[in-house]
Amino acid sequence: MLESLLALGGLVLLRDSVEWEGRSLLKSLIKKSALRGEQVHILGCEVSEEEFREGFDSSVNSQLVYHDLFRDPLNWSKTGQALPGGPLEAVRALCGKTVPGPVTIVLDSLSWLLLRLPCPTLCQTLLALSRQRSCPGDSPAGEQVRVLGLLHEELHGPGPLGALSSLAQTEVTLSGTMGRASAHILYRRPRQRPTHQIQWFSILPDFSLDLQRGPPLESQPHPDPHAPPADPMTHLTFNLHLSEKEREAKDSLTLPFHFSSEKQQALLHSGPAPAASRIFYEPDAYDDLDQEDPDDDLDV
Amino acid sequence: MAAVATCGTGTGSPGSTVAAASKNNVTSFQRRGPKASGSDSGYSRLASIAGTRPSVRNGQLLVSTGLPALDQLLGGGLAVGTVLLIEEDKYNLYSPLLFKYFLAEGIVSGHTLLVASAKEDPAGILQELPAPILDDNCKKEFDEDEYNHKTPETNIKMKIAWRYQLLPKMEQARPVSSSRFGHYYDLSKRIPQELIEASKWHGFFLPEKISTLNVEPCSLTHGYVRLLQFIQNIIYEEGFDGSNPQRKQKNILRIGIQSLGSPLWGDNICCTENCDNSHSLMKFLYVLRGLLRASLSACIITMPTHLIQNKAIIARVANLSDTVIGLESFIGSERETNPLYKDYHGLIHIRQIPRLNNLICDVSDVKDLAFKLKRKLFSIEWVQDNYLRQERNIYPPGFSYLLKQKDSAWGEGSLQHSTFLMSFLAKATAFASRLVRHSEPLKQTGSGRIRQAAGPRLWHDGRRREAPGLLVIPP
Numbered sequence: 001m002l003e004s005l006l007a008l009g010g011l012v013l014l015r016d017s018v019e020w021e022g023r024s025l026l027k028s029l030i031k032k033s034a035l036r037g038e039q040v041h042i043l044g045c046e047v048s049e050e051e052f053r054e055g056f057d058s059s060v061n062s063q064l065v066y067h068d069l070f071r072d073p074l075n076w077s078k079t080g081q082a083l084p085g086g087p088l089e090a091v092r093a094l095c096g097k098t099v100p101g102p103v104t105i106v107l108d109s110l111s112w113l114l115l116r117l118p119c120p121t122l123c124q125t126l127l128a129l130s131r132q133r134s135c136p137g138d139s140p141a142g143e144q145v146r147v148l149g150l151l152h153e154e155l156h157g158p159g160p161l162g163a164l165s166s167l168a169q170t171e172v173t174l175s176g177t178m179g180r181a182s183a184h185i186l187y188r189r190p191r192q193r194p195t196h197q198i199q200w201f202s203i204l205p206d207f208s209l210d211l212q213r214g215p216p217l218e219s220q221p222h223p224d225p226h227a228p229p230a231d232p233m234t235h236l237t238f239n240l241h242l243s244e245k246e247r248e249a250k251d252s253l254t255l256p257f258h259f260s261s262e263k264q265q266a267l268l269h270s271g272p273a274p275a276a277s278r279i280f281y282e283p284d285a286y287d288d289l290d291q292e293d294p295d296d297d298l299d300v
Numbered sequence: 301m302a303a304v305a306t307c308g309t310g311t312g313s314p315g316s317t318v319a320a321a322s323k324n325n326v327t328s329f330q331r332r333g334p335k336a337s338g339s340d341s342g343y344s345r346l347a348s349i350a351g352t353r354p355s356v357r358n359g360q361l362l363v364s365t366g367l368p369a370l371d372q373l374l375g376g377g378l379a380v381g382t383v384l385l386i387e388e389d390k391y392n393l394y395s396p397l398l399f400k401y402f403l404a405e406g407i408v409s410g411h412t413l414l415v416a417s418a419k420e421d422p423a424g425i426l427q428e429l430p431a432p433i434l435d436d437n438c439k440k441e442f443d444e445d446e447y448n449h450k451t452p453e454t455n456i457k458m459k460i461a462w463r464y465q466l467l468p469k470m471e472q473a474r475p476v477s478s479s480r481f482g483h484y485y486d487l488s489k490r491i492p493q494e495l496i497e498a499s500k501w502h503g504f505f506l507p508e509k510i511s512t513l514n515v516e517p518c519s520l521t522h523g524y525v526r527l528l529q530f531i532q533n534i535i536y537e538e539g540f541d542g543s544n545p546q547r548k549q550k551n552i553l554r555i556g557i558q559s560l561g562s563p564l565w566g567d568n569i570c571c572t573e574n575c576d577n578s579h580s581l582m583k584f585l586y587v588l589r590g591l592l593r594a595s596l597s598a599c600i601i602t603m604p605t606h607l608i609q610n611k612a613i614i615a616r617v618a619n620l621s622d623t624v625i626g627l628e629s630f631i632g633s634e635r636e637t638n639p640l641y642k643d644y645h646g647l648i649h650i651r652q653i654p655r656l657n658n659l660i661c662d663v664s665d666v667k668d669l670a671f672k673l674k675r676k677l678f679s680i681e682w683v684q685d686n687y688l689r690q691e692r693n694i695y696p697p698g699f700s701y702l703l704k705q706k707d708s709a710w711g712e713g714s715l716q717h718s719t720f721l722m723s724f725l726a727k728a729t730a731f732a733s734r735l736v737r738h739s740e741p742l743k744q745t746g747s748g749r750i751r752q753a754a755g756p757r758l759w760h761d762g763r764r765r766e767a768p769g770l771l772v773i774p775p
Contacts, residue, residue, distance in 0.1 A: 118568070118571075119563055119568065119571035119572075120563040120564070120565075120566045120567060120568055120571065121566075123562075123563035123564055124418075124507070124563070124564055124566065127418075127419065127507070127564060128507060131507075157572070157573075157609075158609065159570060159571040159572050159573065159607075159609045160571050162570065162606075162607045163562070163563045163570045163571050163607060166392070166562070166604065166607060167563075167564075188391060191393070191396070192393075193391075193393065193631060194391050194631065194632075196632075
């Protein structure tokens with residue numbers, strides 16, 4: 001599962017919630033890409049660096065480049081370490097990290113950024129991040145830059161969530177039942193139909209992934225929707241089915257509005273034979289027989 | 301002017317000499333013929349712009365949208381000087397196709413293009429345009445595709461649904477080699493590079509044009525302002541508004557704006573419901589329409605209306621655009637499994653058609669249109685429900701609205717469906733039997749004997765009489 005999530009470039013959105021947290025999945029993705037030898041840049045906003053780095057072994061930790069926004073986001077201590085300009089500049093600074101080879105940029109929490117920056121600005125910056133190439137003539141095909149963003153979906157309304165979803169190439173929504181986590185993965189490749197996949201998993205203490213099968217099926221309360229419902233024809237007092245002979249008769253019936261050749265012949269030949277139809281007219285006392293003067297029956 | 305011509309005996313103006321020469325005519329009004337030097341805005345000149353044609357209904361100059369089926373639905377094409385707004389489908393799969401058809405049609409007709417996007421590079425968009433079909437060899441391939449999809453079962457059911465055979469067919473893909481209006485494109489192939497290089501196009505890619513991204517929300521219109529200035533410059537410099545009289549050959553400017561209103565343009569309407577700058581998009585559309593009306597250009601805009609949080613904005617945007625088409629794809633919705641729509645990928649809604657110099661607009665009668673993305677073609681068809689077609693034959697035409705409502709609420713073959721059918725038939729036969737109660741049963745013979753059903757009797761001085769002219773069976 002992790003390979004498929006990391007295979008596409010662009011923005012990978014991890015939506016988690018209070019019950020199903022996503023930071024451990026994020027860390028397992030980081031570990032996977034670090035073990036593949038990629039550059040990993042992390043912008044940490046929500047947790048401290050020590051807490052983020054714990055659980056990784058030293059080989060992984062040495063590959064992570066951590067940009068800390070948690071300790072001093074507004075640069076109050078005025079040291080040289082903190083990034084000036086606030087969160088936006090910090091994100092933009094990641095754009096400039098053009099090194100050859102595939103790069104993974106991790107935004108520890110997009111929610112943190114979304115609460116402090118206007119949503120359109122963040123979307124534009126994310127697009128700039130995922131569009132950058134390592135060098136102009138270097139990347140042969142596809143994008144080499146991956147942006148992993150963690151989003152707490154309960155903090156935001158449908159507007160920003162929809163906007164970020166439309167921007168993302170891959171969207172992973174974490175949920176689960178009965179203590180087992182599942183990931184609903186939606187792949188939105190640029191010009192292809194989106195594909196959907198559900199994967200049950202659990203994360204081991206060393207941040208490797210254990211894929212599992214779905215939960216046992218007896219917990220499904222809904223019946224199969226494609227099973228035929230109770231046949232409504234059983235209790236009717238009339239018969240709606242057609243026997244074979246009736247079906248043949250129905251098919252061979254000429255409909256009254258069909259302009260068939262018999263009808264055409266009938267219409268063509270009915271011209272010179274008006275003898276069968278005659279009009280018998282009995283004039284009334286009030287009927288006027290004089291065709292010339294229409295006002296003859298008036299009392300003027 | 302005519303008075304001068306009649307009264308004037310002098311030979312001052314050429315018009316009066318012409319009028320004097322024609323005293324034998326009934327009227328002395330004489331139309332001046334076209335001057336030999338050629339004025340710069342004669343009607344004959346305008347009609348000779350490549351890729352355009354005047355509308356048969358109101359004389360508007362039309363350009364093709366790239367899809368002849370869509371042209372047919374819009375009443376011939378897109379009028380020059382108007383905006384075509386496409387409401388994107390949820391995963392933005394099919395609206396880029398319409399966008400690309402529009403641009404490809406511009407390249408093939410020789411129009412100038414202006415492509416604006418905040419997400420993709422315009423050069424990249426142009427590389428992905430479909431290739432035009434310019435020879436008749438491909439006709440055989442298209443016909444094969446058509447026939448493969450027709451199953452014998454549909455032919456059986458069409459026998460009963462006679463009314464559908466009388467309906468005009470939607471235009472099938474018939475590549476015409478030398479057509480000046482409305483070409484066909486092959487989606488599986490890219491447009492040849494030399495066609496792109498031979499065409500004239502301008503690109504507007506927002507991240508390049510905006511060097512400093514400000515954080516304050518009052519700069520939300522920044523992207524729109526830049527785009528409007530860009531469009532205005534192009535129109536003025538290249539003389540699409542008639543400002544450059546040295547231009548001999550007029551041309552059309554086709555503007556394509558992708559995903560307007562999305563957050564990538566800096567607009568907030570997709571993110572919040574009550575935003576301060578909700579009017580920036582309205583102002584943009586208003587100014588854009590002013591620019592278009594004063595120049596020879598046509599514009600296509602795709603907008604992700606499914607992301608817009610405030611529904612009033614969608615209504616305002618539709619009012620400010622001329623033609624509005626909505627695409628609704630079935631991906632992920634419950635309609636995907638509906639057998640009604642199994643052959644189609646989505647519905648296409650023609651929401652608005654403009655009334656240009658007209659009191660009425662040209663809305664087609666057919667409301668249920670669906671589209672299908674085949675391998676080479678994006679086709680638009682009427683939703684063909686076999687069952688409904690059969691039923692429409694039994695029911696009189698006025699009852700089809702009931703069928704529409706009913707079918708959306710009830711499934712096919714459900715108990716309500718069958719009882720509705722039976723009750724309707726029972727009522728219809730009861731009504732018919734009242735008609736024929738007082739005379740012989742209706743017999744249709746070929747010999748022409750006509751019997752009239754019993755109509756309302758005429759009461760005449762207290763006596764119940766047969767109506768005059770009622771046919772009496774000859775003894």
